[in-house]
Amino acid sequence: MTAAQRKTSSKPKRRHARRRTGQKAEAPDASQNPSAKGPPRFGRWFYGTIGLLLVAAAAGGVWWYASDDSSAGQYVSDLTLDQIPFDGRRAFGYLEALCAIGPRPSGSPGMAKQQEYLIKHFEALGAKVERQEFYVPHPRERRRVKMTNLIVRWHPESKERLLFAAHYDTLPFPMLDPKNPRGTFVGANDNAGGVAILMELGNRIPDMQLDYGVDFVFFDGEEYIFSPYDKYFWGSEYFARQYRDGRRDYRYRAAVLLDMVSDKDLQLYYERNSVWWRDSRWISEDIWSTAARLQVREFIPRKKHEVRDDHLALHNIAGIPACDLIDFDYPPWHTQADVPANCSALSMAKVGWVLQEWMKALRFPPQAR
Structure with a gap:
């Protein structure tokens, strides 16, 4: 199956606990709907889906549902790296450096090295970096795991603020890998790419004339799971409650949440929750309108996937209007193949440029609360 063919088809709606479809994933108040906060419980049909997926993958292919989107070719921009005023090459270098650390699951030596790397990077740019520490129970062992959200602030005196978010932990093991689900997972697109784009955006913020403050938060414990039954989103839920x-x-x-935004075959559709929430819809519409103005055609103003992700906690618990920027059509997801070779400096440049230009023109609407 070619890259173009992959984009004209759609994955099964569930592969394991993190991604969820259905009305409960859109619950406007997570405190009243526990299933909007933690992973759902699964019946036999779910494990049958996983089994079929892994069998097909082991046989040399990946199982997909058919889609009615047969026009994928029109969503590729003619832009080159040299035409985009956002340094995709440097952003890709950050992605490679993060992956060179190795696996970075919560509480690991790799995570500690990554934290040192990020703190050094952002403090050198003049940002204030805060470590938000908390403990969670280990999913399998009778001990607690220390987790740390990193919060990066520019213009901390500003009372009106924009938040960018990305999870920076990696899955402990590539549980969907057809050959070795206990192998090595470095999480290039999931989610070193999102972190790296924010690192490059951070290089530019000191020179941007903004009338609001900007924070980055890097969530720990987004997918510290060892089976589909384990809890996701530790970091975002803790941050939201605080x-x-x-x-x-x-x-x-x-x-704005960045998750899986650096793959070579980039297509960014509206995430369904992000445009379903009336207080949040304007964010997606503004970002996609900015992309259209810049002729970045990979931002496609149509709904496709509904995704359980860290933006649910930001909206449902913290009450922050939120948008999830995610390309979920990524065959190496949660496999050993999620490596830098399957990511793209050009894709990262496109995403970073759109966000940079959106920030410059951003005016918060009166109805945002």
Whole structure:
């Protein structure tokens, strides 16, 4: 199956616990709907789907559902790296450096090295970096695991703020790998790419004339799981509760989550929750309109996947209008093949440029709360 053919088809709607479809994933109040906060329980049909997927993958292919989208070719921009005023090559270098650390699951030596690398990078740019530490139970062992969200702030005196988010932990093992589901997982697209784009965006923020503050948050524990039954989203839920319950003199007017945005065959559709929430829809519409103005055709203003991701906690718990920027059509997802070779400096440049230009023109609407 060619890359173009992959983009004209769609995955089964569930592969394991992180991604969920259905009305409950869109619950406007997660505190009243536990299934919107943690992974769902699965019946036999789910494990049958996983089994069929892995059998097909082991036989040399990947199983997909058919899609009615037969026009994938029109969603490729003619832009080159040299035409885009966002350094995709440097961003890709950050991605490679993160992956060179090796696996970076929560509580691991690799995670500690990554934290040192990111703190050094952002402090050198003049940002204030805060470690938000907390503990969670290990899914399999009778011990606690220390987790750390990294919060990076520019213009901390500003009361109106924009939040960018990305998870920076890697899955402990590539559980969907057809050959070795206990092998090595470096998480290039999931999610070193999102982190690396924010690193490059951070290089540019000191020179941007903004009338609002900007924070980056790197979530720990997004997928610290060893089976589909384990809990996801530890870091984003902790961050959201601290924001909701804490005393503060600022507010986030919008949040943008970057997850799986660096693959070579980039296509970014509206994520369904992000445009279903009435207080959040404007974020997606503004970003995709910016992409259209820049002729970045990989931003496709149509709904496709509904995804359980960290933006649910930001919206449902913290009450922040939120948008999930994600290309979920990525065959190496949660396999050993999620490596830099399957990512693209050009894709990263396109995403970073769109966000950079969107920030420059951003005006928070009165109805955002």
